[in-house]
Amino acid sequence: MTFQAFRMSLVAAAITVAGFAGAPTLAHAQDTRATTATQAQPAAAKPRVVVLATGGTIAGAGASAMNSATYTAAKVPVDKLLAGLPELSNVAQVSGEQVFQIASESFTNEHLLKLAQRVSQLAKQGDVDGIVITHGTDTLAETAYFLSLTVRTDKPIALVGSMRPGTALSADGALNLVNAVSVAASKDARGKGVLVTMNDEINTARDVNKDINIQTSAFKSQWGPLGMVVEGKNYWFRAPVKRHTTQSEFDIDSITSLPQVDIVYAYGNVQPTAVNALVAGGAKAIIHAGTGNGSVADRMVKPLQDARAKGVVIVRSARVPYGFVLRNAEQPDDKHDWVVAHDLRPEKARILTMLALAKGASTQELQRMFWEY
The missing domain is CATH 3.40.50.1170 (L-asparaginase, N-terminal domain)
Structure with a gap:
């Protein structure tokens, strides 16, 4: 006897003991609980x-x-x-x-x-x-x-x-x-x-x-x-x-590939090792999942600036699950030519950034997209 058959036999036995020998099967009982209010058409x-x-x-x-x-x-x-x-x-x-x-x-x-x-x-x-x-x-x-x-x-x-x-x-x-x-x-x-x-x-x-x-x-x-x-x-x-x-300005019918966009997670004592490796590995953008309001540790600012100078797009997001990142608050984003993810979490910021870069968007256009999408 399979597990499912055994389980159904137990339920059937319980129904019989309760005086409902003619009651529906387990499957029907489950269906009844899940039955929608939609009338049969x-x-x-x-x-x-x-x-x-x-x-x-x-x-x-x-x-x-x-x-x-x-x-x-x-x-x-x-x-x-x-x-x-x-x-x-x-x-x-x-x-x-x-x-x-x-x-x-x-x-x-x-x-x-x-x-x-x-x-x-x-x-x-x-x-x-x-x-x-x-x-x-x-x-x-x-x-x-x-x-x-x-x-x-x-x-x-x-x-x-x-x-x-x-x-x-x-x-x-x-x-x-x-x-x-x-x-x-x-x-x-x-x-x-x-x-x-x-x-x-x-x-x-x-x-x-x-x-x-x-x-x-x-x-x-x-x-x-x-x-x-x-x-x-x-x-x-x-x-x-x-x-x-x-x-949406994006259309799957015209998208054949997506660029490499990666995420770097901030934490106490974070080092630039991951940023440097991703740049060397061909990342077109890096989503920085910062602490608090998308904060960037002092020792990470220069590596991220260097990455941007090499053409890698930098997006500041937050590892905090709720709230949103303010532009030019924790960092001078305009000066660095960085983008902020607003209220999108890092993994969703990655999705939007991939699509934007696939269209050839500039950092200014990408920032506009984060406000609109």
């Missing part, structure tokens, strides 16, 4: 949503139901993920496509480009109303921001993952995926850019970040979520104000 009237699977914990499996944090990611293919959620048929006409099957910490620039190109292709199809991307949570926010900047569509795009594998007790992936499909199928999500749907919240790709690695409430936006999904219904509280998707 004629098949032809349902929105058409494509689920692009890339791997991650949502496709992971652990050795036992107690393994919520130790498991193997990227094991379950998309067809099995969708087959395990029959209630999706009440929400949309859903089809799946396996783009990658990897843990998201292994995402590369090439993965970003390939995924964005496929999303753009689907978004142009008249028979696609929305797109969901299942993704590992480690770099989900980076991928979401990249798509938000490069895919020119007003159709809903929702990224989703899970903090626990589907084999764990109280796994979060199933409802997260149902909610993501509900968002992608909704007309009221059109024009809001790329969204991240996790833990009942709807967040904009630009603002959201993974803030904790051990709880299901892992993703937060410092400016708050756009809305929530409750029983399949979207509740909106605010709208994105920064440029994205259809308002």
